[in-house]
Amino acid sequence: MTVPILYALVGIALFCMALHGVIVSAHPLRKILAVNVMSSGVFLVLVALARRAPGPSPDPVPHAMVITGIVVAVSATALAIVLVSRLHSDAAGR
Amino acid sequence: MSDGRARLLRRLSHGALVLLVTLVFAALASAVLALPPGAAGLSAQVDAELPRVGTGNPVTATLLGFRGYDTLLEMAVLLLAITAIRALRRGQLPVLRSGDEILAFLGRVLVPVMILVAGYLLAAGLDAPGGAFQAGAIAAAAGVLLILAGRSVPLRDESLPIRLGLATGLAAFVAVGIAGMLAANAFLDYPPDNATNLMTVLEVAVSVSVALTLFEMFVSVLRCGNPGGVTDLAGREER
Numbered sequence: 001m002t003v004p005i006l007y008a009l010v011g012i013a014l015f016c017m018a019l020h021g022v023i024v025s026a027h028p029l030r031k032i033l034a035v036n037v038m039s040s041g042v043f044l045v046l047v048a049l050a051r052r053a054p055g056p057s058p059d060p061v062p063h064a065m066v067i068t069g070i071v072v073a074v075s076a077t078a079l080a081i082v083l084v085s086r087l088h089s090d091a092a093g094r
Numbered sequence: 095m096s097d098g099r100a101r102l103l104r105r106l107s108h109g110a111l112v113l114l115v116t117l118v119f120a121a122l123a124s125a126v127l128a129l130p131p132g133a134a135g136l137s138a139q140v141d142a143e144l145p146r147v148g149t150g151n152p153v154t155a156t157l158l159g160f161r162g163y164d165t166l167l168e169m170a171v172l173l174l175a176i177t178a179i180r181a182l183r184r185g186q187l188p189v190l191r192s193g194d195e196i197l198a199f200l201g202r203v204l205v206p207v208m209i210l211v212a213g214y215l216l217a218a219g220l221d222a223p224g225g226a227f228q229a230g231a232i233a234a235a236a237g238v239l240l241i242l243a244g245r246s247v248p249l250r251d252e253s254l255p256i257r258l259g260l261a262t263g264l265a266a267f268v269a270v271g272i273a274g275m276l277a278a279n280a281f282l283d284y285p286p287d288n289a290t291n292l293m294t295v296l297e298v299a300v301s302v303s304v305a306l307t308l309f310e311m312f313v314s315v316l317r318c319g320n321p322g323g324v325t326d327l328a329g330r331e332e333r
Contacts, residue, residue, distance in 0.1 A: 008126045016119040023111060045126070052133050059135030060152035064161060067153070067227045068168045071304060075175035078311035082179045085318035089184065 004051040011044030028084045032077060039073045148289025150221040157225065158296050159289075162282040166271065169264040169303060176260055176307045180251070185320040187313055190244050201243025208236035216301050220290065226297040230304025237309040241316070251313070256306060263303030266296055 014037060021034030043066045050062035140152045140160065147159035157165050192198075212233040219225035240247050267282075270292050274283040284292050 002131055005126060005129075005131070009123055012119060012122045012126065015122070016115050019118065020111065020115045024108070049126070049129070050135065052129070052131060053135055053137045054132050055134075055137070057137070057152070059137045060140050060156045061136045061161070063153050064156035065164075067157065067225070068164060071227055071231075071308075072168060072171055074308060075172050075311060078315055079175045079179055079182075081315050082182050082318055085315070086182050086184065089318070 002052070004048045007048035007051075008045045011041045011048060013041070014038075014044060015041030028087075029081075032080045032084070035080075036073065036077055039069065043069060146286060146289070147284060147293070148286070148291075149293050151219060151223070151225070153223075154219050154225050154293070154297070157227075158293055158300075159284065162267075162271070165300070166264070166267040166282070169267055169300065172303065172307045173261055173264050176310055179311060179314045183314045183317050185317045187317050188320045189246070190242060190316075192242070192244060197243045201239050201245055205236045205240055208232050208239070212236070212301075212305070216297060219297055220293060226300035227304055230301040231308060233301070233305035234308035234312070237305075238312050241313070251310065256310075259302050259306045260310070261303070263300040266299030270296055 018034045018037035018041060021037065022031055025031050025034060046062040046066050046069075047058075050059040053059045137152075140156060143160065144150065144152060144155055147155045149155045149159070212229040215224035215232065216226060216229035217224075219229065237247055270284075271282040273292070274285070275281045277285045277288075
């Protein structure tokens with residue numbers, strides 16, 4: 001087993017633990033955090049598998065996809081937090 | 095149902111869930127282990143086509159060139175997300191007060207360095223590791239650090255320049271895309287003579303949009319549910 005494969009397996013483990021977290025956690029904030037950990041696992045898998053390329057530099061295409069993914073993940077997280085917060089304050093009648 | 099039975103049922107269903115997640119791990123891991131070890135992916139194709147898109151950085155070439163549609167739509171996602179957030183948020187931006195001298199010191203010393211690094215990453219992105227997203231993220235982080243350090247950031251959310259800045263990445267992409275349609279063969283196709291210039295325009299526009307969007311997202315999350323006043327980062331609130 002090579003180092004990139006090891007990192008990819010760690011990414012998959014992260015993804016699966018967070019999947020468990022998404023299902024088990026009741027609080028929406030915990031669910032949002034768990035989804036974030038899931039996406040980190042996916043990014044780790046992509047970056048690790050890109051490193052399998054022979055030669056000095058890794059495959060650029062998965063790296064470009066990860067950059068795109070990180071920004072989308074951040075914006076989705078922010079939208080989710082604002083939605084949860086709005087839900088919370090509306091439920092509290094404020 | 096008695097208390098004991100309910101607890102047993104909960105334990106059983108949790109056990110089933112753990113089993114299921116383990117199975118997912120096993121399936122994904124076996125898929126990764128079955129991959130050939132030395133696959134080059136698309137590196138060769140990217141390297142071969144690199145001169146056509148006017149940049150020496152293969153990641154930038156992929157982002158803005160080969161997968162330009164992807165990045166265009168990502169800018170649309172960012173704009174959509176920040177528009178939804180602006181519509182949903184309520185409350186005032188709190189004045190944060192941490193009383194933390196280290197944070198205040200970092201806010202003073204680190205922010206100029208961060209802006210410098212963001213500028214460097216933007217400039218380097220065409221030929222070396224770096225690029226618009228990294229530069230935008232660091233510039234946004236500089237703003238976040240300023241707010242955490244209790245400084246006021248002179249950005250008026252509702253002002254026209256801010257709103258234009260949020261949309262500039264998508265607007266530049268659409269404009270460059272249409273220019274490519276007229277000057278070259280297809281939407282987002284770069285004429286080889288001007289490829290580097292068009293890339294630079296896109297890089298700058300995207301970094302401005304990313305920086306403003308990420309920063310506003312942070313500000314919006316802070317604003318949520320806050321009626322105004324001073325928030326002590328140690329947890330106490332004063333009105």
